[in-house]
Amino acid sequence: MPMDQSLLNTHVKLLAFDFLSLSPTADPTVFSRFGKLLSRAEIVGTITSRDFKPNKFVRFTIDDGTGCVPCILWLNHLRSPYFSRRDPASVRLIANAATEFAARIKVGVVARVRGRITSYRDEVQITVSDVVIEKDPNMEVLHWLDCLRLARKCYDVDVHKFK
Amino acid sequence: MASLAIKSGALVTLPELHPSSPFYEEGASLRVTGKLQHYYVETAIAIIADGSATLNIDTQHLRDLSFRVGSIYQFIGELHIQQENGAILQARVGRNVDGLDLNLYHQSLQLLRQFHADRMNNSSNLMQF
Numbered sequence: 001m002p003m004d005q006s007l008l009n010t011h012v013k014l015l016a017f018d019f020l021s022l023s024p025t026a027d028p029t030v031f032s033r034f035g036k037l038l039s040r041a042e043i044v045g046t047i048t049s050r051d052f053k054p055n056k057f058v059r060f061t062i063d064d065g066t067g068c069v070p071c072i073l074w075l076n077h078l079r080s081p082y083f084s085r086r087d088p089a090s091v092r093l094i095a096n097a098a099t100e101f102a103a104r105i106k107v108g109v110v111a112r113v114r115g116r117i118t119s120y121r122d123e124v125q126i127t128v129s130d131v132v133i134e135k136d137p138n139m140e141v142l143h144w145l146d147c148l149r150l151a152r153k154c155y156d157v158d159v160h161k162f163k
Numbered sequence: 164m165a166s167l168a169i170k171s172g173a174l175v176t177l178p179e180l181h182p183s184s185p186f187y188e189e190g191a192s193l194r195v196t197g198k199l200q201h202y203y204v205e206t207a208i209a210i211i212a213d214g215s216a217t218l219n220i221d222t223q224h225l226r227d228l229s230f231r232v233g234s235i236y237q238f239i240g241e242l243h244i245q246q247e248n249g250a251i252l253q254a255r256v257g258r259n260v261d262g263l264d265l266n267l268y269h270q271s272l273q274l275l276r277q278f279h280a281d282r283m284n285n286s287s288n289l290m291q292f
Binding site for chain 1 (some may be wrong): 172215256260268275278
């Protein structure tokens, strides 16, 4: 049976327990949720740890009350050979944005994080592409409701045929 | 990996946190929300309330958080059961959540738990790819 790719390039809004139960596929950039292929995710929660290595990365965890999602924000764009073939001006923009995001990441704040779903030591994580700090305390609750609504109305549609 | 050592704070309301509750156990990682009733500067103990239920919070590890009686706070930490003084939450994270719609919070928490429980029940029936 072909895998459903309709959500492959969408930042799917997931609760931590749902995110942490994603299954790896043969492609390391793609994960499966009940037969639907995903590569990007958005989560919202409280930052509960932060490990900062200057010019390398910030590793942090986001706790949304259903689980803790490990996140990594790379800060090595100007030194990494991975970016050496790309346009230097674009790489500088990405690097500057990452530096700004890193400054926002503090233990105790509520953050909305988007990025690629990756794995590290067999644990699923988010490789962060952008970070927004949520000042309104209701935003985390609204994210829960978004996740519930999207799961029922969108992400889980057609899942039952796999029963 | 550092994240493996950090437990998620289970969402719990203060009225649910009584000795017969499954959340009420030594070392349990919890997230609690309540209105600040008292704050003792000398001990860094805060007392938060939700209705008639209260909980002591040890805030000695928190920095950059100012306490104002009457404001609403949310804490994540580990519960410690004390024989004489009841339970106290050793907070590792805290923030002011003034403006939080508590009715929406409580109703959404019930929906979240139901969704989580349904998913746990159904996931074993769904094919994994």
